Amino acid sequence: xxxxxxxxxxxxxxxxxxxxxxxxxxxxxxxxxxxxxxxxxxxxxxxxxxxxxxxxxxxxxxxxxxxxxxxxxxxxxxxxxxxxxxxxxxxxxxxxxxxxxxxxxxxxxxxxxxxxxxxxxxxxxxxxxxxxxxxxxxxxxxxxxxxxxxxxxxxxxxxxxxxxxxxxxxxxxxxxxxxxxxxxxxxxxxxxxxxxxxxxxxxxxxxxxxxxxxxxxxxxxxxxxxxxxxxxxxxxxxxxxxxxxxxxxxxxxxxxxxxxxxxxxxxxxxxxxxxxxxxxxxxxxxxxxx
Ligand code: ADP
Numbered sequence: 001x002x003x004x005x006x007x008x009x010x011x012x013x014x015x016x017x018x019x020x021x022x023x024x025x026x027x028x029x030x031x032x033x034x035x036x037x038x039x040x041x042x043x044x045x046x047x048x049x050x051x052x053x054x055x056x057x058x059x060x061x062x063x064x065x066x067x068x069x070x071x072x073x074x075x076x077x078x079x080x081x082x083x084x085x086x087x088x089x090x091x092x093x094x095x096x097x098x099x100x101x102x103x104x105x106x107x108x109x110x111x112x113x114x115x116x117x118x119x120x121x122x123x124x125x126x127x128x129x130x131x132x133x134x135x136x137x138x139x140x141x142x143x144x145x146x147x148x149x150x151x152x153x154x155x156x157x158x159x160x161x162x163x164x165x166x167x168x169x170x171x172x173x174x175x176x177x178x179x180x181x182x183x184x185x186x187x188x189x190x191x192x193x194x195x196x197x198x199x200x201x202x203x204x205x206x207x208x209x210x211x212x213x214x215x216x217x218x219x220x221x222x223x224x225x226x227x228x229x230x231x232x233x234x235x236x237x238x239x240x241x242x243x244x245x246x247x248x249x250x251x252x253x254x255x256x257x258x259x260x261x262x263x264x265x266x267x268x269x270x271x272x273x274x275x276x277x278x279x280x281x282x283x284x285x286x287x288x289x290x
Contacts, residue, residue: 001252002046003129004245005056005119005146006039007111007137008072008082009090010064011277016095019103028095035071036277037090037111038135038158041238045245045267045281046133047075051252054078054129056122056146057138058110064089065110071278081122085110090137102237106137114138119145126150133248135241136161143167154248155203158240160184165202173205173217173257174198175244181208191216192223205257209243209268211236217261224258228265231273238277243268245281263287 014028035044043055055077059065061084068089072079090109094102119126119142126132132150134143135158147153147170155171157163160183168174176184181194189197191208195218198206205219214228246267250260266287274280 001051001053001129002043002131002133002245002248003054003056003122003126003150004039004043004046004133004248005114005138005143006042006133006135007037007090007108008035008040008055008057008059008068009037009092009106009111009137010034010067011036011092011094013094013096015097017098019095019097033067034276034278035068036092036238037068038137038156038241039111040068040072040077041241041277041281042133042135042156042245042248043072043077044075044278045238045242045271046249047077048281049246049249049267049284049287051249052078053249054081054125056081056114056118056125058083058085058114058118060085060087060089060110062089064091075278081118081125083118085113087113108137111138114142116141116145118142119149123149129252131248131252133244135244136163140167147171152251154244154251156240156244157184169202171203171205173207173219173247174201174203175207175209175240175247177209177240178211192218192225195223207247207257207261209240209265211239214265215243215261215268217257219257224261226258226261226265229269231269233272235275235280236272238280239268239271241277242271242281
C-alpha cells in the first residue's frame, strides 16, 4: 500500500535535572533506547494499522541497525530495501529535563547515505505503490528523486528546510505542523489562511496539523478544519509521524483528503495518550469508531 522513503534512528534518552554547561559533566537517569526516526515511525504507524508497508532507507552494520531491523520486523514492515551503509546507524541523543523539555542532537549517520541510486534501484517497488511517504531526515536529492518516481507523494516537510519548487509541486499533500508552516511561509496567521498560502506555493494539497486542535486540509475544492478527539496528552512524541503514516495509508486505500485526515487525527490523538513514539502508536481497533 505504502512505501516510506526515509530515516531510521535509534533514540538514546537520558533524563537529567539540568543540562551540563561547557566542559561540565552531570549525572542522568538510566539510558533508555527506542527505535525512532521519522521514516521508521511513519512506516510502523501505517503497518500497525494494517497497511502493507516497505521502508526504503539505510542503517549501519552495527547493533543499533540490528535493533531497528528487529523492531521493524516485529511490526511487519518490509525491509527488502533497507540497506546497509558504511556509516553508523543514525542516532538521536536526547536529554529530557525536569519539565519534560527535550534537547536533541541527531547524528544522521547511515541516513545521510541514502542516495538517489537507492531510489533508482527501487523503481519497481515505488511504481507498485499508490502512495510514497517522505520526510526530510534523508538527503534532499533522494527525497526529490522519490517524489518524482511516486504515483502520489505525501511529504512531511520536517525538519523544516528550504526545498525546491519542483518538490512542493509534487506533494499531494504537503504535511506540516504549525511551527513548520510558519517557517516555510516566513509568517504566522490563522491555520486556514496558512493552508491557503501554502497551497499557493504549488502543492496539489496541504495539511497543517494543529496539535490538540486537530488539522486543516486544503486543496482546490476548499479548506476543511478537522478537530481532534479530546484526550489526555501524556507524550506527544511521534504524533506527527503517526498522523502522516496513517494519512498515507488511507490515501493509498482511496480515501478522499478530508476523510483520510479525519482518520489520521484519531491516530495522532491515540498516540499522545501513551509514552514514547512507536510504543504508543495504535492498532486499527484502537482508533475505529465505536
Ligand atoms: P507534531 O508532532 O509534528 O508537532 P502535532 O503536534 O500537530 O504534530 O500533532 C499531530 C497530530 O496529533 C494532530 O493533528 C492531532 O491529531 C494529534 N495530537 C497532537 N497533540 C494532541 C493533543 N494534545 N490532543 C489530541 N490530539 C493531539
